[in-house]
Amino acid sequence: MAGGNAIRGSRVGAGPMGEVERGETAPRNRVGFWCANGHESRIAFAADIEVPDCWDCPRCGLPAGTDQQNPPPAPRTEPYKTHLAYVRERRSDEDGDALLQEALTRLRARRGA
Numbered sequence: 496m497a498g499g500n501a502i503r504g505s506r507v508g509a510g511p512m513g514e515v516e517r518g519e520t521a522p523r524n525r526v527g528f529w530c531a532n533g534h535e536s537r538i539a540f541a542a543d544i545e546v547p548d549c550w551d552c553p554r555c556g557l558p559a560g561t562d563q564q565n566p567p568p569a570p571r572t573e574p575y576k577t578h579l580a581y582v583r584e585r586r587s588d589e590d591g592d593a594l595l596q597e598a599l600t601r602l603r604a605r606r607g608a
């Protein structure tokens with residue numbers, strides 16, 4: 496761009512045009528990601544980094560993919576419910592008690608022997 500002498504990289508990140516990226520910085524890949532909500536994100540990756548298939552949309556947090564026509568499906572947003580259901584399914588309280596009692600019983604039996 497402008498003459499090379501005045502700006503030799505001593506002022507990286509403070510170019511006259513507000514440009515941050517100079518020729519001296521590592522080359523980058525700008526990759527577009529699209530989420531299921533249609534948000535487009537342009538993520539800059541260092542050229543030597545393998546671009547991931549999936550990226551979290553910065554706007555809504557959904558997974559975003561590089562294929563605009565076919566973004567990754569939104570995961571079901573019920574982590575709280577899922578966790579609760581999971582816990583209920585396992586009935587971990589009762590099971591935990593039973594296991595604890597069993598362990599204690601075994602421990603006592605061993606000690607008493």
Ligand SMILES: [Zn+2]
Nearest residue numbers: 530534552555
């Ligand atoms: Zn999004």
